[in-house]
Amino acid sequence: xxxxxxxxxxxxxxxxxxxxxxxxxxxxxxxxxxxxxxxxxxxxxxxxxxxxxxxxxxxxxxxxxxxxxxxxxxxxxxxxxxxxxxxxxxxxxxxxxxxxxxxxxxxxxxxxxxxxxxxxxxxxxxxxxxxxxxxxxxxxxxxxxxxxxxxxxxxxxxxxxxxxxxxxxxxxxxxxxxxxxxxxxxxxxxxxxxxxxxxxxxxxxxxxxxxxxxxxxxxxxxxxxxxxxxxxxxxxxxxxxxxxxxxxxxxxxxxxxxxxxxxxxxxxxxxxxxxxxxxxxxxxxxxxxxxxxxxxxxxxxxxxxxxxxxxxxxxxxxxxxxxxxxxxxxxxxxxxxxxxxxxxxxxxxxxxxxxx
Numbered sequence: 001x002x003x004x005x006x007x008x009x010x011x012x013x014x015x016x017x018x019x020x021x022x023x024x025x026x027x028x029x030x031x032x033x034x035x036x037x038x039x040x041x042x043x044x045x046x047x048x049x050x051x052x053x054x055x056x057x058x059x060x061x062x063x064x065x066x067x068x069x070x071x072x073x074x075x076x077x078x079x080x081x082x083x084x085x086x087x088x089x090x091x092x093x094x095x096x097x098x099x100x101x102x103x104x105x106x107x108x109x110x111x112x113x114x115x116x117x118x119x120x121x122x123x124x125x126x127x128x129x130x131x132x133x134x135x136x137x138x139x140x141x142x143x144x145x146x147x148x149x150x151x152x153x154x155x156x157x158x159x160x161x162x163x164x165x166x167x168x169x170x171x172x173x174x175x176x177x178x179x180x181x182x183x184x185x186x187x188x189x190x191x192x193x194x195x196x197x198x199x200x201x202x203x204x205x206x207x208x209x210x211x212x213x214x215x216x217x218x219x220x221x222x223x224x225x226x227x228x229x230x231x232x233x234x235x236x237x238x239x240x241x242x243x244x245x246x247x248x249x250x251x252x253x254x255x256x257x258x259x260x261x262x263x264x265x266x267x268x269x270x271x272x273x274x275x276x277x278x279x280x281x282x283x284x285x286x287x288x289x290x291x292x293x294x295x296x297x298x299x300x301x302x303x304x305x306x307x308x309x310x311x312x313x314x315x316x317x318x319x320x321x322x323x324x325x326x327x328x329x330x331x332x333x334x335x336x337x338x339x340x341x342x343x344x345x346x347x348x349x350x351x352x353x354x355x356x
Contacts, residue, residue: 001246002282004275005246005279005286005287006282006285006286008243009243009283010290010293011242011293012238012290013286013287013289013293013324013328014290014291014294015231015234015235015291016232016323016327017294017320017324019229019235020232020316020317021294021302021315021316022224022227022231023228023304023319024320025298025312025313025314026221026225028313029159029217029221029310029313030214030217030218032157032313033159033160036104037156037157037159038102039101040103040185040186040210041185041187041191041211041305042191042207042210043072043160043184043185043199043207043208044183044195044207045151045181045182045184045207045208047202049179049181050071050179051179052180053094054203055201057183057203060198061185064194065187065188065194066185068185069183070093070099070101070102070143070183071093072180072181072184073091073092073178074092075090075143075181076088076089076143076319077089077090077141078140079126079129079130079138079141080141081129084308085141086129086162088126088162088164089090089161089162090164090171091162091163091164091165091166091184091314092166092167092168092171093167094167094180096114096115096167099115100112101186102186104336105121105154106157107155107156107157108124108155108157113153113154113156115153115165115167116153116170117170118151118153118170119153119154119166119170120150120151120152120164121153121155121164121165121166122138122154122162122163122165123156123157124157124158124159124311125159125162125165125308125309125310127152129308132152133155134153134155135151135152136151137149137150138152142175148174148175149174150166150173150174159310160311162301164254185282191209195209217341218277236331240334241333243331244335244338247335247336248339251339268272276336279332280336283328283329283332287328287329289327290324291324294324295316295318297304298314298316299314302314
């Protein structure tokens, strides 16, 4: 009975913690990616490529209240992993010193990274798929299937899509001389209203809003939340079933013992507490063991759920441990209240006369 109870409570707690952990992981992803990593509001594509900054473009941006801008060359390349070609965005900055106002580059230890003239910074998921580290090289291809070999100077934290960050000097050195085809912007006020005004000028051919990407991944997260609620709901139902069945089995197998206590003068409340103490102790031990298995199960689930473009966080917030603990304790108490009435119905004489 002890082993069954411990296994049952441990399994239910692990499932509950996994459900809460999945929710913590996916909800934190949005805040991390679009709150502390990608800080820009939009990328606008120039109608005509420029060799240097344009006074006309700068004046238009200033008239629309845009003071934080960066001229970049942004291209879509591919890299091969397991015989699959995956898209990767290459962003080459005119001035790599002001990149921090648009993209926060930091390594996996939280240290800030800087773009240099002798290499690139790639995102964590890209490095993981390619199996490369700092100092290694890897290759990418453009739309014309030309191959380019790049050196890794740093690996930055990132959770959505694949990116390569470099300055124009290194881009020109590896890919050949090129020009600016886009601007990265931080906008004050309503981004879409400002963007529409920019597009009306005829200087730009397209615009990509960070908010659009956020909405797309919010839809993905909302669909995953439905699965999370299902996992938590079934885990809760399983916890009730396991606790009730194990407690009733415990009582049915100890009927003569409980009847003997009643014969010796124990009141119903004292008899119930005699059984409850054992159940509560096993529940607490099972919960603590379940926390460990829950962390491992959450890590496994989030790793399996990852796609080629998304890197999930593998975290469980402290409040989730509290939620799982309280749920298990609350249902343990509810089950014990129900079984209290079962204990009251045990007949002393019939139980003592029963054959073991």
